[in-house]
Amino acid sequence: MSDAKHTSYVYGPVPSRRLGRSLGVDLVPFKTCSYDCIYCQLGRTTNKTVECREWFPLDDVLRDVAAHLDSKPDFITLSGSGEPTLYSRIRQLVSRIRDMTDTSIAIITNGSLLWKESVRESLLGVDLVVPSLDAAGEETWRRVNRPHNALSFDTMVEGLEGLRREFKGDYWLEVLLLEGITATDDEVRRIAEIAARINPDKIHLNTSMRPPAESFARPVSRADMERFAGIIGEKAVVVADFEAQGPEGDFSARKADVLALLQRRPCTLKDVAAGLGVHHNEAIKYLDELSREGTVESRLRDGKTYYEATEGDRE
């Protein structure tokens, strides 16, 4: 399926509870990340790296962004298939998007590379940064985020603090808590102490709502999340989408939706993602699984990859 993964660098706009209609921009190949979080909804990291480079040609990405501006998104969001700060030309990208549109620009980052001055500088032109802090110390951080060996917890936190000092836009710190690992009063208090030093505008509390990379990355209940927000203080707000959690069969139900769609007509990856209202990386997971089961097959037509139900599964 590799040829299908980069039919476009841009996806959406997808509805986002925090960002409105968000036009996503992928800046790295699928699962290229400095972390391998146990809760990652994209699956395990296949390219764990701290190397910043121009993973995709800047002009190609910009052309794709320009082609999607008619959709009038609320935000252009640098996010996607891995860690966006691994893209070495963010500063130029942001500046050239500014030449094209007044739309606000956000970046959702794991924050692991903000200790690098060049990375912090490259983000100064965006309107909103959403970095992560999921643990209060080295050991738990290694357990939850499984970072690249070149990284250290204290240096990572220094980067979060440094960006706050230098960046003039909105800064929302995201804290994702996991049942039985970080969802304890003690860990949350220690996270709150570090967050107070960072001094973000808001602290968004999240938990693992979609199928995670590892089954032991379990979600925290809504009631406990609200209690933890109370411990952290007035800047904390629970942003976890408990409605998206669904029953245990959520993954199977969505997979069935994809199959139903493909039984009606062949679709590209983009069609499937739009049809389900999900990020294309989530659509890839369903297509991968259906392909493995043999209920879906892909065909190349006019340079595009189409997915369709195999004969026995067509309506």
Ligand code: SF4
């Ligand atoms: S959740 Fe984000 S930071 Fe963690 S492995 Fe997935 S893409 Fe990387």
